[in-house]
Amino acid sequence: MSDQPKYKPYRDGKLFPDGITSQTSPQGTVARGEPAESVANEVRPAMTAALLGRGQERFDIYCAPCHGRDGTGNGLIPQRGYPRPSGYYDERLLKASDRYLMHVIAGGYGAMYPYASRISPADRWAIVAYIRALQLSHNIPVTEIDAAMRGQLEATP
Ligand code: HEC
Structure with missing residues (x-):
């Protein structure tokens, strides 16, 4: 395959009138799947129990191995030497x-790799919703928890 006649990117070539092999896309070109993907990325779905449930499930699959199921950064992978992410709870x-x-889920951040190819925009929104729920659960004043739930929490050793 490497010996076939072909044009390499950025080399001279006779295929196009300007003699350059790498061409910019004609104006108005839309990549396949792009409009649907960008709408899904822009429009935040309504917060529902189903969305949170989906977010929790996806989070536990894709994020918990490093971030821990509680989002503190104490997942199994950092316990074995991978850089430890800080928790989701700083200011x-x-x-x-x-x-x-x-943006972080799709594009990665520092040592964390991008998930755009593995997690659809709809599932990214679900994960974001779940991270918000985790954050809320860590910072909620005890007076805002209803009596039954508080009793349950206080009974937990
Ligand atoms: C393989 C380990 C790993 C996985 C899996 C992982 N992350 Fe991370 N994540 C990291 C590390 C390490 C950092 C800190 C990176 C740095 O500071 O260089 C980080 C940082 C972050 C941050 C903080 C960015 C900031 O501005 O400080 C967020 C938010 C985040 N990750 C969300 C997620 C979500 C959501 C998922 C699942 C879709 C996920 N991560 C999966 C390792 C991981």
Whole structure:
């Protein structure tokens, strides 16, 4: 295959009138799947129990191995030497926008690799919703928890 006649990117070539093999796409070109993908990325779905459930399931599959099921960064992979992520509970990440979290999931961040090819935009939104729920659960004043739930929590050793 490497010996076949072919044009290499950025080399001279006679195929196009300007003599360059790498061409910019004609104006108005839309990549296959792009419009649907960008709409799904832009439009945040309504918060529902089903969305949270889906988010929890996806989070436990894709994120918990490093971030831990509780989002503190104590997953099994960092326990075996991978860089340990900080928890989701510092001021900066509490204040980060949903869009920012979408962006981190799709594009990765530092040592964390991108998940755009593995997690659809709809599932990214579900995971973001679940991260918000985790954050809420870590910072909620005890007075905001209803009596039955508080009793249950206080009974837990
Ligand atoms: C293989 C381990 C690994 C997995 C799996 C992983 N992350 Fe991370 N994540 C990291 C590490 C390590 C960092 C810190 C990176 C750094 O500071 O260089 C990080 C950072 C982050 C941050 C913080 C970004 C910031 O601004 O500080 C968010 C949010 C995040 N991850 C979300 C996710 C979500 C959501 C998933 C699942 C879709 C996920 N991560 C899966 C390792 C992982």
